[in-house]
Amino acid sequence: MEEKKLDVKTIIGFGLITLLLLYMIYNNTAKNEKEALEKEKQEQIDKAKKTQIPEEATAAVVADTTVNDSVKTAKLKSTLGAFAYSAALPSAKSNVTEIKNALLTIKVANKGGYIQELTLNNFEQFKKGSGQRVELINKGNAALNLQLKTADNRLLNTREMYFEPVYTKEGQNEVLTMRLKAGANQFLEYRYVLKPDEYMMDFSIRSQGLAQVVDTSKPVDLDWSMKTYRNENSVTFENRYTNLAYEYEDGKSDKLGLGKSESEKPEDVSYVAFKQHMFTSVLLTDTHFKTADLTSENLVADETKDTIYTKNFTAKLPLEFKGGELSYNMNWYYGPSDYNILNGYDRNLDEIVPLGWGIFGWINRWIFIPVFSLLSGFLPYGICIIIFTILVRLAMSPVTYKSYVSQAKMKVLRPEITELNEKYKNDAMKKQQETMKLYNSAGVNPMAGCLPALMQIPVFYALFQFFPSYFDLRQQSFLWANDLSSYDSVLKLPFSIPFYGNHVSLFPILASLAIFFYMRMTSGDQSMSAPQQEGMPDMSKIMKVMIYLSPIMMLIFFNSNPAGLSLYYFISNLITIGIMYVIKNHIVKEDKIHAIIQANKTKPKKQGGFSKRMQDMMEQAQQEQQKRQLKK
Structure with a gap:
């Protein structure tokens, strides 16, 4: 039989079959390995x-x-x-839940369980008409965090963990419960309750079953921080009135924020407020914080560049475990720094509004705010300021009258006082005695002109605190002023003048002119009524300088202050000029004053206790002086 030989075609066929078999084996093996790897990953x-x-x-x-x-x-x-349990929930994503009422729109983030955005629905930022609402919280400017220590000594920050949101309605209240779960029945809970037409919402922190997973032997720190946004026209003025306010030790209140960087550690704290000029964010608690670590940092180094934020506030507040759990009932207030609103909560929040201390705050609370609120109920705010100014000046007119009568009496007595000064120019003690006798016999009190002026100081300072703090003036226009709570710029300068600014305000100019004419009117009487004392500066020269210096100081100082305050002083000075004109030309006559003084000299005078003691002291001092001279 003939032996077959392998030809080229046969060899090629066997090679192709072999390659096909090898490919099938490799592909099947890779597929099995991939399926096994995927199965292992799924497991x-x-x-x-x-x-x-x-x-x-x-x-x-x-x-x-x-x-x-x-x-x-x-x-x-x-x-x-x-807390790995919570990260397996559907909420473990950067989602937000919105709750809102007519006043507030709040978006709470799953991550951290805190507010991501908070908008005040009824208020615009400083650019009136732009439609941009005031946002107290946005773009990460505020944070809330609890740092929990686990049983194996690890630290967990709640701001980095995911809460599960549950939204419900309780009557008209919107309720949002945020739970950070450590197990099916183990969680940390934030609960927000927003009521209709309220800036204040309920907020509680509680836990369940945490004693099994975290260290509850020591308090856990609640860290609250906020970089306050600029919301007003003048960043300088807003920054001046932005501070951290707090209440401690059963009703005491204090503030941080005047310096570049400040800190304080009060005890027994009941609320902490991050106050901006016209808005404020407050955390209140029913269970007082035993201590608080508070800081305030000024973020405005250059007022032409640092125009987004004003201050950076932080508050570290310890929460204590009771029975291995947390349970704190608190409140959040996000809204206007409005005295009437804050005072209505009856929780001492009115102290947040800077109305002045002592008698100055008393005048604002019990006189100026009620009167202005009454007027603003039926009058435009510009007209309201004018009427309010008239009422204040009329109330102070008796004091103005007494002051002017005293000046007129001193002016009438000036020739006699000059004569005494010349007669006893070498005996100062005798000169003082004779001058006091002249005042007593004429029925003139040399202090009567000073006391009325001193009485006006509390009113002046109270008004200076009232206008920048009265919220209702915000974005209220009058004449050329767009916002009575801010300066009334009529001209923008291409440069900045030190102490003056980069704009020109018209109301301060008018107020400065009014005070100039008022001082021109009264300077002659004041210099004439004040006798020149030996060794003392010439008052007439001082008054001539003050006539020009006072208006310039007012112009510089008030240029960046609220237009409402400048309007008040402009109208006030005009009214004072009118009152002084009437008193000087139609009520107080110098010839009548002179006749009264001469009549008083003829009447027997009963010397007052103070005057008698002063005279006895001077006589005793004179006797001692004479004895020393005799010994010499």
């Missing part, structure tokens, strides 16, 4: 879910083929800790 993920470890957190660890199973497990535990 790891399923196992992680069963052990309360989220899929999102396990993905990176499972994909790491450089570590063994024990290392993977350790990584997962150290990454998530006791």
